[in-house]
Amino acid sequence: MIAFLIKRAANAAFVMLAVALLAFLIFRFFGDPVEMMVNEQATQSDRAELRERLGLNDSFVTQYTRFVGNAVQGDFGMSYRNQQDVMVLIKERFPATFELVLVATILSLIIGIPLGVITAVHRESKLANLLQLGSIVGVSLPSFVVGIMLILAFSVSLGWLPAFGRGDTVQIGWWSTGLLTPSGRRALVLPAISLSTFQITLVMRLVRAEMLETLRADYIKFARARGIPTDRVQWRHALRNCLMPVITLTGMQIGNLIAFALVTETVFQWPGMGLLFIQAVTFVDIPVMAAYLMLVSFIFVALNTLVDITYAWVDPRLRDDAARAGGANG
Amino acid sequence: MQLRHLLLATAALVGLAGGAQAENVLKWGANRDIGSLDPYSYGDSFTINVLNHVYEGLVRYDRDLKIEPALATSWEILADGITWRFHLREGVTFHDGAPFTADDVVASLTRVSDDASPLKGNLPAYVSSAVVDDHTVDITLNGTYPLLLNDLTNIHIFDKEWMVAHDALKPTDIGAGTEGYATYNANGTGPFIVESRQPDAKTVFVVNPTWWDTPQHNIDRIELTPVTSAATRVAALLSDEINFTNDAPVQDLPRLAAAPNVQVLEGVDLRTVMIGFPFRDTLTTGQPNPFTDLKVREALYKAINLDLIQQKVMRGKSRTAGATVAPEIPGYAPELDALPGFDPDAAKQLLTDAGVPEGLEFEFNCLSDGLVNEEQFCQAIASMWSRIGLKPKLDVGPRAVQTPKRTNGKTDLYTLGWATLPMLDAYSPLLQIFHTKEGNSGVFNWGGWSFPELDQMIDAAGSEMDVDTRLALETKALQVVKDQVIMIPLHQQPMAWAVTNNVTDLPLFPDNKPRLWFAQMAD
Secondary structure, eight states: OOHHHOOOOOOHHHHHHHHHHHHHHHTTTTOHHHHHHSOTTHHHHHHHHHHHHHTSSSSSHHHHHHHHHHHHHHHHOOOOOOBBBBHHHHHHHHHHHHHHHHHHHHHHHHHHHHHHHHHHTTTTSSHHHHHHHHHHHHHHHOHHHHHHHIIIIIIIISSSSSSOOOOOOOOEETTTEEETTHHHHHHHHHHHHHHHHHHHHHHHHHHHHHHHHTTTTHHHHHHTTTTOOHHIIIIIIIIIHHHHHHHHHHHHHHHHHHHHHHHOOOOHOOSSSSHHHHHHHHHTTTHHHHHHHHHHHHHHHHHHHHHHHHHHHHOOSSSSSHHHHHHHHO | OOHHHHHHHHHHHHHHHHTTTTTOOHHHHHHEEESHHHHOOOHHHHHHOOOHTTOSSEHHHHHHHHOOSSSSEEEETTTSEEEEEEEOSSBBTTTTTTTHHHHHHHHHHHHSSSTTTTTGGGGEEEEEEEEEETTTTEESSSSTTTHHHHTTTTTTOHHHHHHHHHHHHOOGGGGOOOOOOTTTTTOSSSSSSEEEEEETTEEEEEETTTTOOOOOOOOOOEEEOOOSSSSHHHHHHTTTTTTTEEEOOOOGGGHHHSSSTTEEEEEEEEEEEEEEEEOOSSSSSSBOGGGGSSSHHHHHHHOOOHHHHIIIITTOSEEEEESOTTTSTTTTOOGGGOOOOOOHHHOOOOOOOOTTOTTTEEEEEEESSSSSTTTHHHHHHHHHHHTTTEEEEEEEOHHHHHHHHHHHTTEEEEEEEEOOTTTTSTTTHHIIIIIBTTBBBBOOOOOOOOHHHHHHHHHHHTOOOOOHHHHHHHHHHHHHHHHSSSSEEEEEEEEEEETTTTTTEEEOOOOOOOOGGGGOOOO
């Protein structure tokens, strides 16, 4: 097991290094941050001097090793645009993104699971067909379109909910939360719905598929034969057995949601990490872009590694050493 | 019972007091956030413009964009011709209560002209400054220079004691990797005080009750929120979540104008849109460069149907220009605005005369996030050039990607918009664009041209202290630019702000800078 853990950790570290390398390769095509930082009146020598001070004239390898060396120590440098420490910037924005993703995930579960069960149980009914059709629309509509339509309906026409921003927030230590104020909760509704649309349909389709499978199982028939009410069989016995893959999927999708949140954040001017990243891209703010990419890939890698380790812990056959031992025995 | 009466009375009193103090809150939805609270953080007009509500300069622009005294009450040039003496306003205090003195001016000028300051270029002639007495300052320049006052409108004055106390005497240098106190905090003398700031979310300004000037506004509070998505900005305006935007998207103007609660303020920007030519020996294709020939440049000019661009691409909202500066800019003269007339046949003839081969290929560099409808007018112009037998290759991309190609001569023709900011004088494009590239001059001379006769006129204008003589020189220089077709002027681009009905007066400035100390709201 220890060998397995070390191997997984080494894999994860290698992926992170590769992401950093790729990021730095791409940054060369983003353009020149100096042109964004100085004003029209700056002379050529001023520009050259600033470029030199920022270390942009160094070779690609030097810049990359310097970045990795500093990043390992948790230092991502200063943002060119905000003139602030990048880690502080990201720490400020993370709560906004996390709360949005959390609420979107909860929404996707409390809406997606019942819908999935209904479409599986009454799979010939008109309602189920309608829901199935709706889920195709949900999967295929880009989230910025959903966002703008929601704004049009609920902010402009009905005037119920704010079109942008996060409302008032409360500071708890370094964590800022919008969940404790009425305006913060109102501001969260539209972005969360827009972010969760895709996720809802995903959960719904997964639950439906699993339910169809489970409903054919023998123990369901026996339960029915014992005289347990149909509703109870469907919603307790069958559903419970369907939830394992849903939980795994939801966990793995958190990384995706954090990455996708950047579209939602741009539409709703949600002051999270995605918005920070988009603005960094337009400004060629390399330190922020690098840190964001590293953080998001770290979340992905960490989630994947955790899932792999959990699986290995649950199922010894997945451990490398065990597999090899098994092979020798066989 | 008694207690209840008391409570009711208190409630009534509070209610009355609340009614009397009804605040005028202006919610400003901008298309982007300010970079920091430090106006010297990087050379960005918008940041400086917003922070001008908090910080002030020695002089400022009035409602008609004429320079008037601000923190300085009067000034004169000393006998040596290069030292300017400024008499400072007395009784001015900073937001933290500290008095405004000559020390503050010297410290601020030193800070902005520091080697690490990205705004150094805004004070090109500055050499040093010295305190004469508490309310008198001498500023020494590197020669006779007529535009110091124009430059000083944008140099904001900090409090020296405040900078010393917070180790902010030098501008924030990202290269050094340290954060600056002034990035998060502000202490100026201006009409508004920064109350709070959350980057990318909200910056709140409250009125400065002890401002030295008589307010012409009745605003108590400004909440600046960046709303980057244009559709969201429009929605926020329609649903009264913001009162004002300084960037109403062109495509949504009819819709905003039709809304009962919104008023659109439209005008023409000072920014003149131009196309520049390369003057290097070869094109990017490696072919010899035909654009050094005046006939070829004239041909490309005549091939552009400016009316069509004005009517179709700019939806009738731009002002077709023949001059390289807008009419409001000192140095402009009506004869500069004459147009060559659209004549593709003459253009073809000129090309033949110049011996330009049929199907000449060249690159045309445009920005996707630059000027108003830039992609569209670039496409239109490229197809107009195709009709006279040329093969322009359109290269459109974001500013951050395109600018290095332009500055390094890795492209042929390019677009450029110039508003003469912050100087508001024709000297600005003459020095920055049309002068030969050398030293501090010709930074935007991306084509690499050199006209010694033109340089002489520009240099003479740059040290001419008599206003009329100087402006005559500038007009003459602009005429050379026009005769030589160094750049093709297209138009002054449209600008649009929008306000909700409770904003009763908000002057639209042609430099596209909101000055909310002139704004009035309905009580």
